[in-house]
Amino acid sequence: MAVTLKDLSRETGINLCSVSQVLNNHPRAQSLRPETREKILAAAKRLGYNKNQMAASIGKKHSYVLAFVHSDMGTVEYMGRIQNGVIKAANARGYTLTVHHIGDSPEKLVHKLLGWRVAGVIFHIFQLEQLTPFVRLLEKENIPYGTVNLSNPGGIGVTTDDAAGVRSAVRHLRESGHKKVAYVYADSKVKISEIEFKHRRFQGFEDGVREYYPEVKKPLSLCFDYSRAQDLKYMTSILRSLLKKNADGVICESDALAVALNNVAIYNNCMVPNRFSLIGFGGSMISETSFPMLSTIIQDFEKMGMITTDSVIDSAEGKNTGSAAGNLLPVSLLVRESVAERIKVIRKGVK
Amino acid sequence: MAVTLKDLSRETGINLCSVSQVLNNHPRAQSLRPETREKILAAAKRLGYNKNQMAASIGKKHSYVLAFVHSDMGTVEYMGRIQNGVIKAANARGYTLTVHHIGDSPEKLVHKLLGWRVAGVIFHIFQLEQLTPFVRLLEKENIPYGTVNLSNPGGIGVTTDDAAGVRSAVRHLRESGHKKVAYVYADSKVKISEIEFKHRRFQGFEDGVREYYPEVKKPLSLCFDYSRAQDLKYMTSILRSLLKKNADGVICESDALAVALNNVAIYNNCMVPNRFSLIGFGGSMISETSFPMLSTIIQDFEKMGMITTDSVIDSAEGKNTGSAAGNLLPVSLLVRESVAERIKVIRKGVK
DNA sequence: CTGAAAGCGCTTACAG
DNA sequence: CTGAAAGCGCTTACAG
Numbered sequence: 235m236a237v238t239l240k241d242l243s244r245e246t247g248i249n250l251c252s253v254s255q256v257l258n259n260h261p262r263a264q265s266l267r268p269e270t271r272e273k274i275l276a277a278a279k280r281l282g283y284n285k286n287q288m289a290a291s292i293g294k295k296h297s298y299v300l301a302f303v304h305s306d307m308g309t310v311e312y313m314g315r316i317q318n319g320v321i322k323a324a325n326a327r328g329y330t331l332t333v334h335h336i337g338d339s340p341e342k343l344v345h346k347l348l349g350w351r352v353a354g355v356i357f358h359i360f361q362l363e364q365l366t367p368f369v370r371l372l373e374k375e376n377i378p379y380g381t382v383n384l385s386n387p388g389g390i391g392v393t394t395d396d397a398a399g400v401r402s403a404v405r406h407l408r409e410s411g412h413k414k415v416a417y418v419y420a421d422s423k424v425k426i427s428e429i430e431f432k433h434r435r436f437q438g439f440e441d442g443v444r445e446y447y448p449e450v451k452k453p454l455s456l457c458f459d460y461s462r463a464q465d466l467k468y469m470t471s472i473l474r475s476l477l478k479k480n481a482d483g484v485i486c487e488s489d490a491l492a493v494a495l496n497n498v499a500i501y502n503n504c505m506v507p508n509r510f511s512l513i514g515f516g517g518s519m520i521s522e523t524s525f526p527m528l529s530t531i532i533q534d535f536e537k538m539g540m541i542t543t544d545s546v547i548d549s550a551e552g553k554n555t556g557s558a559a560g561n562l563l564p565v566s567l568l569v570r571e572s573v574a575e576r577i578k579v580i581r582k583g584v585k
Numbered sequence: 586m587a588v589t590l591k592d593l594s595r596e597t598g599i600n601l602c603s604v605s606q607v608l609n610n611h612p613r614a615q616s617l618r619p620e621t622r623e624k625i626l627a628a629a630k631r632l633g634y635n636k637n638q639m640a641a642s643i644g645k646k647h648s649y650v651l652a653f654v655h656s657d658m659g660t661v662e663y664m665g666r667i668q669n670g671v672i673k674a675a676n677a678r679g680y681t682l683t684v685h686h687i688g689d690s691p692e693k694l695v696h697k698l699l700g701w702r703v704a705g706v707i708f709h710i711f712q713l714e715q716l717t718p719f720v721r722l723l724e725k726e727n728i729p730y731g732t733v734n735l736s737n738p739g740g741i742g743v744t745t746d747d748a749a750g751v752r753s754a755v756r757h758l759r760e761s762g763h764k765k766v767a768y769v770y771a772d773s774k775v776k777i778s779e780i781e782f783k784h785r786r787f788q789g790f791e792d793g794v795r796e797y798y799p800e801v802k803k804p805l806s807l808c809f810d811y812s813r814a815q816d817l818k819y820m821t822s823i824l825r826s827l828l829k830k831n832a833d834g835v836i837c838e839s840d841a842l843a844v845a846l847n848n849v850a851i852y853n854n855c856m857v858p859n860r861f862s863l864i865g866f867g868g869s870m871i872s873e874t875s876f877p878m879l880s881t882i883i884q885d886f887e888k889m890g891m892i893t894t895d896s897v898i899d900s901a902e903g904k905n906t907g908s909a910a911g912n913l914l915p916v917s918l919l920v921r922e923s924v925a926e927r928i929k930v931i932r933k934g935v936k
Numbered sequence: 937c938t939g940a941a942a943g944c945g946c947t948t949a950c951a952g
Numbered sequence: 953c954t955g956a957a958a959g960c961g962c963t964t965a966c967a968g
Contacts, residue, residue: 236699236726238961249939254963265937282722284699286961288639288648292944293963297639299683307658307665308886309870314658314665321686330701332650332683335672348587348635350681371633375587464878490874497876500851519660523841523871525848527815535659589945600955605947616953637945643960644947939968944961952955 237281246277257285287330297351300329300543303336303343304358311519312535313358316382319539320356327547329353340367348375354546355379356539360429362386378549382542383535384430385562390545392538392561396431396515397438399531399565403485403513404442406567411577412483412511415443416476417453418495419487420460435487435515454479460491469498482510482576489514489521492528496572500525507574517568526571533565588632597628608636638681648702651680651894654687654694655709662870663886664709667733670890671707678898680704691718699726705897706730707890711780713737729900733893734886735781736913741896743889743912747782747866748789750882750916754836754864755793757918762928763834763862766794767827768804769846770838771811786838786866805830811842820849833861833927840865840872843879847923851876858925868919877922884916 239257243250248270255263256274263271277283291297302320307313317333324331332350334343336359344367347355354377357365362384372379380390400417407415417439419432436455443453456476462468473495476484486492492514499506506512506526514521517532541561548554590608594601599621606614607625614622628634642648653671658664668684675682683701685694687710695718698706705728708716713735723730731741751768758766768790770783787806794804807827813819824846827835837843843865850857857863857877865872868883892912899905 236702236961240961251940251963252938258963260963262937267937284696286643286702287700288642288702289944289961290963291639292637292643292946293961295944295963302684306669308662308667308669309665311659311662311665311870314660314662316659317684318657318659318686321684325686330683330697331685332681333653333668333672334682335669335676345635346681349638351587351637351639464873493874497874500876519662520871520874523844523848523875525851587945591945602947602956603954609947611947613953618953640945640960641947643962644945646947646960937968939966941966942964944963947960948958950955950957952953 236286237283238286239283241281242274242277242283245281246273248274257283291351297353298329299332299350299352300324300546301332301334301347301350301352301355302358303334303347303355305336305360312516312533315535316358316539319536319541320382320543321539322536323540323543323547327544329547336364340364344368344371347372348377352377353550356542356546357381358383360384378546380542380546380549382538390542390549392542392545392563393430394533394538394565395562396434396531396533396565397441399515399533399567400435400438400485401442401445402567403529403531404439405446406569406573407483407485407511407513408446410511410573410575413576414450414454414479414481415447415483415485416479416481417455417485417487418472418476418491419455419457420491421457432487439485454481458491460494463491463494466498466501469494470502473498473502473504477504477509483513483573484510485513485515487515489516489518489528489530492530492572493520493524496524496526496528506572511573511576513567513573521570524572529570529573530568531565532568534563537563587637588634589637590634592632593625593628593634596632597624599625608634642702648704649680650683650701650703651675651897652683652685652698652701652703652706653709654685654698654706656687656711663867663884666886667709667890670887670892671733671894672890673887674891674894674898678895680898687715691715695719695722698723699728703728704901707893707897708732709734711735729897731893731897731900733889741893741900743893743896743914744781745884745889745916746913747785747882747884747916748792750866750884750918751786751789751836752793752796753918754880754882755790756797757920757924758834758836758862758864759797761862761924761926764927765805765830765832766798766834766836767830767832768806768836768838769823769827769842770806770808771842772808783838790836805832809842811845814842814845817849817852820845821853824849824853824855828855828860834864834924835861836864836866838866840867840869840879840881843881843923844871844875847875847877847879857923862924862927864918864924872921875923880921880924881919882916883919885914888914 242253253274256271321331383393385391385393440453458472514528514530517530521528521530593604604625607622672682734744736742736744791804809823865879865881868881872879872881
């Protein structure tokens with residue numbers, strides 16, 4: 235059906251391997267006469283030649299296919315942004331991306347990946363232990379892999395510096411005159427230390443309070459059950475306890491929590507940021523559509539995907555710079571209407 | 586590196602082609618002695634054999650790879666759900682999915698797809714014209730393709746029955762005692778007829794009003810510039826004009842519009858659904874996180890992806906049932922707090 | 937500087 | 953019922 239190297243060879247009367255070399259821009263093609271090269275290129279164009287990538291991969295013993303392994307998408311939107319980055323980096327370097335759900339059977343999946351002789355794999359998972367079924371076989375076959383949005387000590391794994399993000403939020407609250415800050419996080423039935431980002435963010439809060447509110451002995455944090463976020467009574471009790479403790483600046487572990495809190499505040503006629511300012515985490519769409527617009531800490535998910543992918547490719551191609559091992563991307567605080575300026579603080583010093 | 590058929594053949598002392606047939610469950614493998622078969626299977630397991638899919642595709646002249654072509658993800662979350670469906674259907678039938686951005690250069694992309702000898706391609710695009718750079722080459726090579734969330738007259742293309750969804754929303758508003766319904770849509774600088782779903786939804790509204798509000802001469806609809814959704818003054822003027830016209834039931838073209846409208850209503854101290862009920866479209870996450878919870882029309886995006894993919898595979902494998910040509914999946918109205926029960930309507934008749 | 941050959945890992949028609 | 957051979961479309965080491 236499709237036109238092959240053999241067709242081009244027959245059509246031009248030039249040896250098949252010369253044709254291959256010209257089409258691949260192989261250095262040795264330079265030694266051919268220019269008109270020979272042009273003849274080949276012209277024929278390829280005319281007949282609409284498309285190199286068969288599978289055959290090429292087999293001949294080359296290198297597959298130019300990458301695998302992106304993740305769980306179901308469509309609920310947490312940032313997964314899409316991560317995938318954008320992965321696709322872009324893969325394309326930029328001539329790779330094709332295959333996608334796979336980790337769900338059903340990791341054992342079967344790893345076989346499928348090996349079957350495609352993938353050059354590398356990028357994992358978007360939540361806990362490092364999910365890698366277990368993969369590592370042995372991947373390492374045995376010398377296939378590099380990396381995690382995105384999750385650090386991977388000793389290996390490739392890039393995520394954002396969430397702790398620094400929360401610290402900067404605490405700092406902003408202090409500098410805009412907030413008297414008492416609180417941190418709200420969700421209990422998702424796993425210990426906070428088990429999910430990396432939960433851990434990091436919480437840590438960032440405690441460190442931030444220590445640094446910017448040195449007079450505070452015990453940082454105020456509050457945990458609630460996110461599965462009851464639609465339970466008005468329950469949520470109202472959460473709100474009450476924040477107000478009772480006079481928190482006037484609240485940082486939430488995620489935008490979703492912040493929005494839930496904002497909603498119950500609206501219902502109780504306590505518009506943010508009148509009684510308290512509110513800051514979420516993630517820069518998600520819901521932070522834009524909430525009212526008032528939610529301040530949030532922005533993560534560059536696309537870049538995360540790109541850097542991980544680039545590192546995996548580097549490793550696959552033997553250019554092991556190792557630079558991305560333990561990469562932490564910066565985040566930035568986006569202040570919007572949900573944060574009030576409580577007291578003008580004039581900072582001293584020049585500049 | 587990886588173990589090959591040749592290795593297995595050497596290890597077991599059995600002819601390479603018999604090994605291949607046993608491993609593929611080829612009918613002819615049945616004629617081999619059971620112990621021979623077991624010997625092969627055991628060796629494959631012991632050595633950790635993984636068939637090289639590329640080599641297999643080349644031998645078979647059929648590639649078991651599908652392509653999913655879409656634009657950037659991460660803003661409209663339902664794209665992720667569509668992709669879930671596509672992956673699932675592909676996996677279920679033994680295919681591997683590659684993903685591609687349509688963005689940069691359709692011409693280059695189609696060459697890449699042909700290079701991989703994809704068995705079929707699934708497009709998630711917004712307008713049928715975006716297919717133009719692809720159809721000729723795809724059809725020439727006899728590669729089937731389909732569109733998801735967009736109908737494709739004469740070909741494979743599945744979407745939801747949005748018109749029926751809006752009609753049912755109008756009906757619900759009537760039956761719950763709303764006196765005057767309005768439809769709100771966004772001007773995105775393209776004519777409404779150019780984006781299929783915009784067209785269908787609008788049509789559904791007009792048909793619904795004709796059917797359930799036969800006394801209404803001219804259905805009330807209102808168009809606003811979504812790029813100004815954060816402009817409070819502008820949005821307030823939209824709200825005012827709805828109120829002035831006494832609309833007590835508002836259906837929006839999308840959840841995003843509905844949320845924007847809801848926000849400006851909150852700001853103006855006009856809590857939905859007191860003055861007017863509100864219904865969005867899409868069943869998106871923001872419909873859950875808005876306050877009050879937004880009623881919406883739910884689309885099954887995952888199923889959309891699955892059906893399209895299944896049809897494309899059918900076509901690729903020659904089982905051309907053609908059943909999915911012009912497929913319209915049902916949608917369902919999800920009534921939540923944003924819709925009030927204005928008057929109890931007792932329906933007559935039995936059952 | 938160029939051509940004929942062997943090889944990649946599989947599948948499948950073709951003999952015995 | 954089984955084995956030796958040719959073929960898929962490429963790449964690359966090896967002779968002239």
